[in-house]
Amino acid sequence: MDLEFQRVLLKVQESLTGDEVQDLVFLCSDLLSLKDLCTVSSAGQLFSLLEKRNQLSCEDPSLLLELLRIMKQNSLIRNLTSDDYKQTNGTTYSQQISPYRQLLYERSESICEQDLQNIKFLLLKTLSRKKLEKDTPSALTLLSPDQCQNLDSNSVIENKSLNLSVTSQNTEIQQYEMKGDRRGFGLIINNYDFRACTLGNREGTDIDKERLEVVFKWLGFEVLVEQDCNRHQILQVLRNLAARDHTPADCVVCCVLSHGRVEGICGVDGEIVTFRELIETLSPNECPSLCKKPKLFFIQACRGNDNQPAAFPQTCSEDEDMLFSDAAVPRDSIPEMADYLLAMSTVPHYVSYREKGRGTWFIQSLCHSLQLLVPRGIDLLSILTQVNSDVSKKTDKSGLRKQMPQPEFTLTKRVVFPPPKSHRPLP
Incomplete structure (x- = not known):
């Protein structure tokens, strides 16, 4: 038994309040039996149980650091890693606490x-x-x-x-009504072929397109797919969508899969459609039947001509694990109008990634999270928070490439999709 490590555990125990000990017990509920946890009244007892089951040790203190990180005990972590227990320096967090339990906490x-x-x-x-x-x-x-x-x-x-x-x-924040004759239209603009300009073809985008079709049909949307649109065609497709009668619908969804630059989305001709242009096509002035209904945009945009930071090297082997970069969008991308959501694959000025054989990190995580959490009654912004968490943990084989999605919104109510009538697993 490492006495120095036990001294560290004692210091943690002395630093936590009774309520914080209960938080620890809750976070560890998947790691220990209910019978054992019912006897825990102090952090020391919990640490002893974890040590007996080889889930916490001086050789691997990562669980302790993970628990303190989730509880935002940052000063305590700095204390431990800098003063008390040098062995924790450089420890990589292994995710042992489930995302759902973190979400509940x-x-x-x-x-x-x-x-x-x-x-x-x-x-x-x-x-x-x-x-x-x-x-x-x-x-x-x-x-x-x-x-x-x-x-x-x-x-x-x-x-x-x-x-x-x-x-x-629900007592504080209302939900948008989802009781219409139909859920609404789900438009997917899938740009793959960029031979008309200097940008490369977007290998793997069809995997995203097919997954989005399946998931949004499952959610009750009438899915429309437009392939390889230039700037004029992107705007025209959205104008055509705005011209439809959305009176019996609950909302509208628009997914854009394309190259992009900081200022907007690229058409297959290399010309830019700004984000403001993109979403103003569905404004109340242009589409009165969508007034006060949620207009949901999901943007997977590639990097265009922006240079990658040094932390994101270009060289990769030509196989199915090869990553292609998908880029950022500006902070002022959403207009000052209500009832919009613009969920973007990355934060401004940084790239996002697409795998030739698996699709993009963002779209695949989005589809998986919708499938998993909609039947549980979870609202869309909470689902996107889970997407943020999932994507932020992904990396390539080098461990250097990272990505952080970013939703922006002017929603005035919560978006909660009714659980699909069919609970059959999606392909």
């Missing part, structure tokens, strides 16, 4: 007292009255293992809590 931070009372009300038939009447300072305390000894932690926390946190927020 982050949501709990913003749950107010009224929300907590709403959650208690919704759990009347799940937990005993005695437990519900206890003074519970947070939603995580309410659903922690010591409060749910007779419940299965996965079914209660991961399946129900997501829906409960969404339901509780």
Whole structure:
């Protein structure tokens, strides 16, 4: 047993409050049995359980650092890595805490007292009255293992809590209505062939296009696909969409897969359509039947003529794992109009990536997250937060290439797609 490491654990234990210990227990609920967790009353007991199961040790303290990072104990992390335990320097975080449990923890931070009372009300038939009447300072305390000894932690926390946190927020933030005769049109502009200009063909984009078609049809959209559009054709396709009657529809979706530069999207002729031009085609003046309805844009734009930073080297082998760069968009890209979402594959001035045999990181993560989280009743912005998390963890074989998507929006309500009637798994 490493005494120095035990001293580190003792310092962490002394630095955490009782509520923070309960947060640790909640985050570790997938790693230890419910029976063991019900006996935990201190951080030291939790660390001992993790050490006994070889999930925490002086040779691999990454779980400790991951837990402190999720809890935003940054000063404590700096203390440990700089003063107390040199061996943690340079440790790479291995993701042992599930994304869903992290998401629930982050949501709990913003749950107010009224929300907590709403959650208690919704759990009347799940937990005993005695437990519900206890003074519970947070939603995580309410659903922690010591409060749910007779419940299965996965079914209660991961399946129900997501829906409960969404339901509780309905008291403050309204949802767009999704009860129309049809969900709406889903337009996909897929630009692959750039032989008419100096830009290269976008290998792998058809994989994105096909996945988007399947997922948005599954969500109830009438999908329209336009292939290889120049600047004029992109604008005309959107004008044609604006000319349709959207009165019976709930919303509209537009996905653009193309090369791009900082100022906008490239047509296959190399000419730019600015982001403002792109989305103003569906403004209330141009399309009154979409007024006060969500207009959702998903942009996968390649890098165009921008130079890559030194951290993103160009040289790759010519195989299916080869990465191609897809670029950034400006911060002022969304106009001052309500009910827009512009979900972009990367932050301004940086590249995003496309694999010839697998499609782009952003679109594939978006489709996967929609398929996984829509049936759970999760709103679109929360889904995009999960996409941000997924994409930010991806890298190439060199470990040097990274990407961070960025949603911008002027939505005035929450976008929650009704769960599809068919729950058959998507291909």
